[in-house]
Amino acid sequence: MDFKKILEETLSNVEGAIGAGLVGMDGIVIDQISHNASFDINAVGAEYSSILKNAMRASSNFGLGNTAEILITTDKATMIMMMVGQNYFVTLAINLEGNLGRGRLELKKAIPKFEKELT
Amino acid sequence: MAHSLLGSIFMEKKDYQTAIEEFQKILTLNPDDDETQTHLKQAIEKAASEQKPQKPLKKEEPVDEKKSKPRESTASITIAELYLKQGHFDKAIEIFQELLAEDPQNLMLRQKLSEAVERQQKEGSVDPSAHKLKKNQFTQPPDVKEDIIQDEAKQESKQKVKSGDDSKFTNEDILQVMRRGGKDDAMLEEKKIKPVVVKSEPVVEAKKSAPPEPPQNSNKISSEQFDNLKGVLAELSGLSGIIKCLVSGRDGIPIVSMGETSNNADLAKQVSAIFESTRRSVSQLNQGKLQQVLVTAEIGNILLVSFSDYVLIVLANNKINLGLLRLALDSATKKLDKLF
Numbered sequence: 512m513d514f515k516k517i518l519e520e521t522l523s524n525v526e527g528a529i530g531a532g533l534v535g536m537d538g539i540v541i542d543q544i545s546h547n548a549s550f551d552i553n554a555v556g557a558e559y560s561s562i563l564k565n566a567m568r569a570s571s572n573f574g575l576g577n578t579a580e581i582l583i584t585t586d587k588a589t590m591i592m593m594m595v596g597q598n599y600f601v602t603l604a605i606n607l608e609g610n611l612g613r614g615r616l617e618l619k620k621a622i623p624k625f626e627k628e629l630t
Numbered sequence: 631m632a633h634s635l636l637g638s639i640f641m642e643k644k645d646y647q648t649a650i651e652e653f654q655k656i657l658t659l660n661p662d663d664d665e666t667q668t669h670l671k672q673a674i675e676k677a678a679s680e681q682k683p684q685k686p687l688k689k690e691e692p693v694d695e696k697k698s699k700p701r702e703s704t705a706s707i708t709i710a711e712l713y714l715k716q717g718h719f720d721k722a723i724e725i726f727q728e729l730l731a732e733d734p735q736n737l738m739l740r741q742k743l744s745e746a747v748e749r750q751q752k753e754g755s756v757d758p759s760a761h762k763l764k765k766n767q768f769t770q771p772p773d774v775k776e777d778i779i780q781d782e783a784k785q786e787s788k789q790k791v792k793s794g795d796d797s798k799f800t801n802e803d804i805l806q807v808m809r810r811g812g813k814d815d816a817m818l819e820e821k822k823i824k825p826v827v828v829k830s831e832p833v834v835e836a837k838k839s840a841p842p843e844p845p846q847n848s849n850k851i852s853s854e855q856f857d858n859l860k861g862v863l864a865e866l867s868g869l870s871g872i873i874k875c876l877v878s879g880r881d882g883i884p885i886v887s888m889g890e891t892s893n894n895a896d897l898a899k900q901v902s903a904i905f906e907s908t909r910r911s912v913s914q915l916n917q918g919k920l921q922q923v924l925v926t927a928e929i930g931n932i933l934l935v936s937f938s939d940y941v942l943i944v945l946a947n948n949k950i951n952l953g954l955l956r957l958a959l960d961s962a963t964k965k966l967d968k969l970f
Contacts, residue, residue, distance in 0.1 A: 549916065551915070554914070554915055555915060558911035558914065558915060559911065561907065561911075562904065562907055562908050562911060565900075565903065565904045565907060566904055566925040566932075568900070569897075569900045569901060569904055569925070569932065570925060570927035570928075570930075570932065572896070572900060573893065573896075573897060573900075573930075573932075573945070574929065575927035575928065575929045575930040575931075575932070576927045576928025576929040576930075577927060577928050578925060578926070578927045579926050579927060579928065580924075580925075580926040581923065581924065581925050581926070582922075582923070582924040582926070583908060583912065583920065583922070583923050583924075584920075584921045584922035584923075584924075585912050585917050585918035585919055585920050585921055586918040586919045586921060587917055587918030588917055588918065590917070
């Protein structure tokens with residue numbers, strides 16, 4: 512399973528990308544890659560999996576269906592999380608000068624690859 | 631005010647439709663204008679009384695004693711249910727529609743209307759000449775429902791132009807006017823002028839029927855700030871695809887909302903919890919100050935933006951242009967930051 516290769520490919524295609532990781536919904540990181548020491552994907556995975564679960568609950572409660580993506584913007588960076596099947600998510604951090612649209616596109620392209628690897 | 635004068639002139643000329651439009655223009659600018667609200671009500675009543683069906687009820691119908699009374703007084707749930715029992719679905723639907731026009735958020739009425747239409751579709755109507763409704767006209771959220779109504783209004787107005795007869799109202803016209811005069815206020819005229827449409831009057835959670843005023847749970851907000859807040863939300867909710875937007879405290883208590891109003895308290899509570907947990911996570915991960923959270927789901931999006939001690943919550947459908955939404959939010963956030 513070459514998760515790192517997919518992550519590297521994604522990261523290299525996105526201008527301003529800091530790091531990326533494939534994480535289980537239990538918060539355990541499956542694989543990750545980082546260009547910035549401050550981006551600790553292990554911590555990110557644990558924290559963001561609970562955010563995703565809350566968002567999934569809220570989306571479901573308000574009749575919006577299954578959560579597909581979460582985008583978190585801070586004054587330092589933007590984090591994109593996209594669901595990979597029901598039990599995993601892929602996350603990508605981009606700095607403020609980065610190309611957010613490209614980031615979303617590359618993640619969407621990566622999802623089927625992850626899904627293929629995971630099945 | 632020019633619109634007020636025009637409204638009075640049109641009232642005198644018995645052109646109630648135009649008078650209503652003039653009064654609504656005033657109310658869009660100043661929703662708390664009691665005098666104009668009274669004038670609008672009078673205009674709607676007069677328009678409705680002109681439009682009332684003149685034909686007497688059939689002999690076999692059980693509510694003969696009602697026929698000489700105005701429609702407003704007969705519009706009760708009991709009568710509608712009687713009609714339903716006897717299979718006069720169209721009449722029942724009409725009454726439920728009128729009641730819903732006065733109270734668009736009444737879920738019980740929506741449910742009953744839904745049942746009536748379902749029965750009409752299954753069992754057929756006693757009065758085949760009456761118009762039939764599609765179920766989604768009332769089961770959809772108010773903004774979607776409003777689009778349907780507005781589309782119909784456009785079609786009907788086109789027909790009127792073709793026939794050259796704009797002096798008569800259809801029942802649907804009256805219902806639209808009544809709806810527009812109510813909580814879900816959308817002005818077709820405004821849509822012609824600018825692309826953004828104020829879909830509804832702001833709703834104060836603490837007092838839904840009272841005129842908007844700063845609620846008790848927002849002690850820090852002055853009246854001026856509150857009014858400005860409403861303005862920002864009105865502007866934002868004009869963006870196509872927005873279902874509702876509201877501002878809540880960090881504690882999840884909604885302060886002011888715009889658009890579809892059901893489940894505001896639940897939405898604010900759950901979404902504020904998401905925002906707070908995200909804020910804590912971002913802080914623990916040393917990723918700076920949380921500014922925005924966007925949750926994209928199958929059918930819609932939830933967008934949360936932080937300002938001062940409050941959270942701006944936007945619920946949008948999945949057809950919304952996210953780029954435009956973010957742009958509108960940036961603008962709204964700047965205004966809100968200045969306000970607080």
